Amino acid sequence: TQLLEQSPQFLSIQEGENLTVYCNSSSVFSSLQWYRQEPGEGPVLLVTVVTGGEVKKLKRLTFQFGDARKDSSLHITAAQPGDTGLYLCAPRGGQNFVFGPGTRLSVLP
Amino acid sequence: DTEVTQTPKHLVMGMTNKKSLKCEQHMGHRAMYWYKQKAKKPPELMFVYSYEKLSINESVPSRFSPECPNSSLLNLHLHALQPEDSALYLCASSSSGTGYEKLFFGSGTQLSVL
Numbered sequence: 001t002q003l004l005e006q007s008p009q010f011l012s013i014q015e016g017e018n019l020t021v022y023c024n025s026s027s028v029f030s031s032l033q034w035y036r037q038e039p040g041e042g043p044v045l046l047v048t049v050v051t052g053g054e055v056k057k058l059k060r061l062t063f064q065f066g067d068a069r070k071d072s073s074l075h076i077t078a079a080q081p082g083d084t085g086l087y088l089c090a091p092r093g094g095q096n097f098v099f100g101p102g103t104r105l106s107v108l109p
Numbered sequence: 110d111t112e113v114t115q116t117p118k119h120l121v122m123g124m125t126n127k128k129s130l131k132c133e134q135h136m137g138h139r140a141m142y143w144y145k146q147k148a149k150k151p152p153e154l155m156f157v158y159s160y161e162k163l164s165i166n167e168s169v170p171s172r173f174s175p176e177c178p179n180s181s182l183l184n185l186h187l188h189a190l191q192p193e194d195s196a197l198y199l200c201a202s203s204s205s206g207t208g209y210e211k212l213f214f215g216s217g218t219q220l221s222v223l
Contacts, residue, residue: 031209042113042199042214043152088151095165095208097142099151 003027004100006089012106013079020075021103023089028069030093037086043099046074048092079107111136115200115215122190123223130185130218132200138213140206141183143175144199146217152199158183159206190222 003026013019023032031050035043047056049065049072056063060083062075076083084107089100113134122128132141140159144152157165158177172194174186183200197219201212 033211035212041216042201043212044214045211048211086151092209095157095206097154097157097165097208097212102151104149 004089004091004098006087006100006103008103009101010104010106012108015080015107015109016078017107018075018077019079019105020073021087021105023072023074023100025070025091027091029065029072029091030069030096031091032065032069032072033090033092034063034072034074035088035090035099037088037102038084043086043088076105079105081107081109083107111213113200113202113213113215115198115218117218118216119219119221121221121223122187124190124192126190127186127188129187130198130200130220132183132185132215133181134202134213135181136202136213137180138202138204139180140203141177142201142203142212143173143183143185144201146197146199148196156185157206164206187220190220192222195220195222 005024007022033048034046037043047063052067052069054065060077064073087103116131143155146152155169156175161177176184197217199217201214203210
């Protein structure tokens with residue numbers, strides 16, 4: 001059974017600050033997805049990373065996949081209140097449809 | 110159309126009621142999913158339908174009964190639920206259910222069992 005952890009569990013910051021959240025596994029990921037879930041909505045896919053060491057940028061969000069494909073990070077630059085939500089990592093491949101425990105981010109104006 | 114539509118948005122039911130949750134997508138996807146999400150927790154997988162056949166059942170109690178009438182529709186029939194079943198029920202779809210593709214989620218049905 002793959003153990004999946006996300007840290008921190010909760011994060012509350014002021015608008016304009018930078019932050020990084022992490023996703024770690026006891027097993028190698030075939031690929032990994034990051035989703036964001038806003039209150040009252042379903043999760044929305046932000047990115048899929050596939051190759052060890054891969055870095056992907058989505059505006060102010062930077063996603064990194066660890067070289068060993070057992071960890072990933074999401075860095076947000078100059079956070080805005082619209083970034084508030086639950087950030088979920090999700091290992092994919094092999095009929096795997098689970099989500100990590102999530103990081104709940106609150107960005108205060 | 111890249112939407113997954115869930116109805117109703119809110120549902121309150123007693124423990125002796127029978128109700129159904131509905132989910133619809135028109136993206137031509139062949140895999141559909143039910144997830145349960147308790148407050149402040151991640152979504153937990155309940156069922157996966159792939160090409161209208163039940164492919165994954167995560168040991169969900171029989172008081173939850175899924176149905177996939179066709180490739181666009183997914184229902185979740187509820188009977189004799191318990192208060193601890195109160196949660197947000199999310200439906201999702203994806204192109205084929207291999208596990209690599211993007212999941213498209215609906216906004217969910219917020220269920221309260223009294």
